[in-house]
Amino acid sequence: MNHSRTLAAILLLAASLAQAEPVPLFDGKTFTGWEGDTTKTWKIEDGAFTAGSVDRKQAKNDFLATTKSYGNFELTLEVKIAGTEGFVNGGIQFWSERIKDSHEVRGFQADFGAGYDGALCDESRRSGRDIIRPSKELHDQALKKDEWNVYRIRAEGPHIQLWLNGVKTVDYIEKDPTIPLKGLFAVQIHGGAKSQIWYRKLMIEELPN
Secondary structure (H helix, E strand, O other): OOHHHHHHHHHHHHHHHHOOOOEEOOOOOOOOOEEOOOOOOEEEEOOEEEEEEOOEOOOOOEEEEEOOOEOOEEEEEEEEEEEEEOOOEEEEEEEEEEOOOOOOEEEEEEEEEOOOOOOEEEEOOOOOOEEEOOOHHHHHHHOOOOOOEEEEEEEEOOEEEEEEOOEEEEEEEOOOOOOOOOEEEEEEEOOOOEEEEEEEEEEEEEOOO
């Protein structure tokens, strides 16, 4: 056996796997791979997850979550929000978990809406909502108000980076070794507002752990 050729083949295979093309996290048609209140809260319209209404108040936070956990990744998606009253907000949870006997989810969130667009927060875990919130100048540069916005989230080891419409808004290193670096994705509609939110074109590239 030619061990050099075998090793070279293994290295090439590993490199190809490490550079795998992004794949859909949502097929645009069904809730396959996702779980949550798909009877009353979450719907699929024109290839997007959507929840809420600008005509009635959302009673509580609600999350549609993946059934699979993920480690290191890069995720891109498009998000849009509209609202007439209250805290018009949502976000994309990652490395998260559902809280037992609760409607809440615990973990990192790439925030969106109510002036928190492009911010990184730690939902239902640490005191203080924000980890990093971009300056008003950077926020205003990145956000496309009332339009589809492209969010890019890269989480690799303790290193978390966020981009909104190509503008980097967060570059963060997690220093707490007890914080899990693996978990669910979830999309949120925030409670207490007359608002509607949409998420579409979710594409994930799983990175080596």
